[in-house]
Amino acid sequence: MDIRDQKNSPIQAGDIVYVIVRNPHAQDVANIQEAAVVRDPEQSGHLNLFLxxxxxxxxxxxxxxxxxxxxxxxxxxxxxxxxxxxxxG
Incomplete structure (x- = not known):
């Protein structure tokens, strides 16, 4: 699976990235959060965000x-x- 960031660069396991996270209880509240890109522990070849x-x-x-x-x-x-x-973060 080839996931790319906004500038179309491949994302790989071990990368540190940033995402905007919305508060599920207050939809008008969001913040920037650092996340790690890791291998999916359950599906080989897939990537996860660890957040x-x-x-x-x-x-x-x-x-x-x-x-x-x-x-x-x-x-x-x-x-x-x-x-x-x-x-x-």
Missing amino acids: YETHYPLNDEIAVYRTEEEAEQAYQYYFGSSGEGEFY
């Missing part, structure tokens, strides 16, 4: 950013204000 001590499938539905700066730009675009101060 909050949990494995999440890494697929084309998740926006992944290589740098915190890229994630900040996306946060600003989608939420209209800086995610600065809301990063919990």
Whole structure:
């Protein structure tokens, strides 16, 4: 499986990436979170995001950013204000 980030670079196990996470209890609250890319422990050849001590499938539905700066730009675009101060990585 070849998952790519926003700049179309291949994501590999061992990479540290950034994602924007929405609070499931308050949809108007989101923050930038650092996540590790790891091999799926249950499906050989698949990758997961390891975030909050949990494995999440890494697929084309998740926006992944290589740098915190890229994630900040996306946060600003989608939420209209800086995610600065809301990063919990």
